[in-house]
Amino acid sequence: MNRRTLLATVAAATIAGTSAWADDPTTVGFIYVGPVGDGGWTYEHDKGRLAVEAAYGDKVKTIFQESVPEGADAERAITQMALSGADIIFTTSFGYMDPTLAVASKFPNIKFEHATGYKQSDNVATYSARxxxxxxxxxxxxxxxxxxxxxxxxxxxxxxxxxxxxxxxxxxxxxxxxxxxxxxxxxxxxxxxxxxxxxxxxxxxxxxxxxxxxxxxxxxxxxxxxxxxxxxxxxxxxxxxxxxxxxxxxxxxDWGPYYVKRVGQVMDGTWTSGNTWDGIGAGMVxxxxxxxxxxxxxxxxxxxxxxxxxxxxxxxxxxxxxxxxxxxxxxxxxxxxxxxxxxxxxxxxxxxxxxxx
Missing domain, CATH: 3.40.50.2300 (Response regulator)
Structure with a gap:
């Protein structure tokens, strides 16, 4: 095989590979402080996760871990989720704030969103409701x-x-x-x-x-x-x-619209860090x-x-x-x-x- 043929073969393989990667679903992770069946806080966050699935179908894959205690256990759970290939991770309790920042600093290419906190970084956004x-x-x-x-x-x-x-x-x-x-x-x-x-x-x-x-x-x-x-x-x-x-x-x-919006921004490359604090008027409460x-x-x-x-x-x-x-x-x-x-x-x-x- 001459040099030109080799280069063409490599280029074709690269294009094919890029196409395959582009078709991979976006993996969306959630860390929950309670069980999904608690009938309250975690139940509503999980409804938001299901809203993401309903909105994007096979373009996304959602994963979650429930009943994660705040503190050191949270950092381990978030790290494991990052290692599993998540593209964006929502950590849904106030006590996950510092663990989220710690894990995010080690995975700069993953987006993180922390519920009810106030610390942000280039790849960590915060969100809460009034x-x-x-x-x-x-x-x-x-x-x-x-x-x-x-x-x-x-x-x-x-x-x-x-x-x-x-x-x-x-x-x-x-x-x-x-x-x-x-x-x-x-x-x-x-x-x-x-x-x-x-x-x-x-x-x-x-x-x-x-x-x-x-x-x-x-x-x-x-x-x-x-x-x-x-x-x-x-x-x-x-x-x-x-x-x-x-x-x-x-x-x-009602977390669904926010989760759908932010996952969409990861998918189209427009996600940026920031803080969202919405209330009754915006429909979050x-x-x-x-x-x-x-x-x-x-x-x-x-x-x-x-x-x-x-x-x-x-x-x-x-x-x-x-x-x-x-x-x-x-x-x-x-x-x-x-x-x-x-x-x-x-x-x-x-x-x-x-x-x-």
Whole structure:
């Protein structure tokens, strides 16, 4: 074989190989903190994964690992997924932030997206939803419906995302019911049905007839149903199996459109790092159907609040608002900036107790 023939053969093989590589599906990975059947946070992220499959068919291959603890275990799981050939990896819990950055630094050609975090790099983007907007609607309903004036709140970890939700729910409950009191139980877990159920029962025994949660299982819903005369709100997912009572509405996280968009950008080469923080208006936060257990007039006012948040006409944190220590935070008509909200580490005036370390 002469030199020209050899070169032509190599070129043909190279073109054929390139074509084959181009036809390979894009591999999309997901790291989950809970099981896909949790009925809440992870369930909704997995629905987003399925939306990617539905949108792109055999052009993508999705993989996932569920129930990955935050910390060292997460770094091992993310590394293994990177080594398996993933083109983009979504890590879907706050505690995966540093492990994601650590793995990404070793795999610069892979794209990473971290949910609810704030650290980025050239190949790490962050994304979250303005859950506090949904908490405003929940607080409005809760403040109107409580008969004991005691609202229980099951919190996961004392991070800004959770603190924002507590403050938003409290402000909007207090706005319609000046006598309302919040009792907060810190569960120090995202998903632990036994712990969550115990927290709900303790709050109910203490007089709470409304339970809000920032944890991922349906155990608080079950505990409230067992107790009777207690209302709840679905967290992250609709949890409609517990309607019309105790679950009267919910916050629904809709990750599908975001995942479809970002995977598409990897496929067409336009993906860049950045931060996305969307709310009700963009559709990333949904308000689950308000059940008939809620009086019609209250349902109407809750939906009006939802619409004003969606349009931007109203902001969940609009002054005057003081901090817990009595110092001024927002003046009359002033709204909170994203920087303060992103790092929120204080309660608003009226909430008792300390934020744990």
């Amino acid at each position: 859950f506090y907007e949904g908490r405003a609607v929940q607080g409005h309903i809760a403040g109107n419906m409580t008969k004991t004036n005691k609202i229980g709140y099951i919190a996961s970890f004392p991070i800004p995302e959770v603190i924002r939700g507590i403050n938003s729910a409290y402000l909007h409950a207090k706005a319609v019911n000046p006598d309302v009191e919040f009792s907060i139980v810190w569960a120090y877990t995202w998903f632990d049905p036994a712990k969550e159920a115990d927290a709900a029962r303790a709050l109910i025994e203490n007089g709470a007839d409304v339970i809000l949660q920032h944890t991922d299982s349906t155990a608080p819903q079950a505990a409230a149903k067992e107790a009777g005369n207690v209302i709840t709100f679905g967290q992250a997912s609709d949890m409609a199996d517990y309607g019309p009572l105790p679950r009267v509405s919910s916050i629904i996280d 949904g308000i689950g159907e308000i059940s008939d257990a809620v009086p019609a007039e209250l349902k109407a006012s809750a939906l009006a609040l939802k619409e004003s948040l969606a349009s931007g006409e109203y902001h969940s944190f609009t002054g005057p608002i003081k901090k817990q220590d009595g110092s001024d935070w927002l003046a009359e008509g002033e709204t909170a900036d994203d920087g303060t909200l992103a790092g929120m580490n204080f309660y608003v005036e009226g909430i008792t107790g300390d934020i744990p370390n």
